[in-house]
Amino acid sequence: LVTGLRTTDGAVLVRLRANGASPAVELPVSxxxxxxxxxxxxxxxxxxxxxxxxxxx
Numbered sequence: 001l002v003t004g005l006r007t008t009d010g011a012v013l014v015r016l017r018a019n020g021a022s023p024a025v026e027l028p029v030s031x032x033x034x035x036x037x038x039x040x041x042x043x044x045x046x047x048x049x050x051x052x053x054x055x056x057x
Contacts, residue, residue: 001016001017001018001019002014002015002016002037002041003016003017003024004024005034005037005038011028012028012029012030012031012033012034013026013027013028013029014026014027014029014034014037
C-alpha cells in the first residue's frame with residue numbers, strides 16, 4: 001500500500017506499508033517512476049483493486 005510520495009534533496013521517495021501493523025518503508029524511485037505512480041493514482045485509484053479481466057477497461 002502506497003502511503004506517501006515525497007521529494008528530499010533531489011531524490012523521490014515512495015512510502016510503503018504492507019499492513020497496518022508493519023512499519024512504513026521508504027524506497028527511492030526515479031522521477032519517471034514517480035510520475036507514472038502519480039498518474040496511476042490520480043487517473044484511476046481503484047483500478048489496481050479490480051480483478052484482472054473484469055472487462056472494465
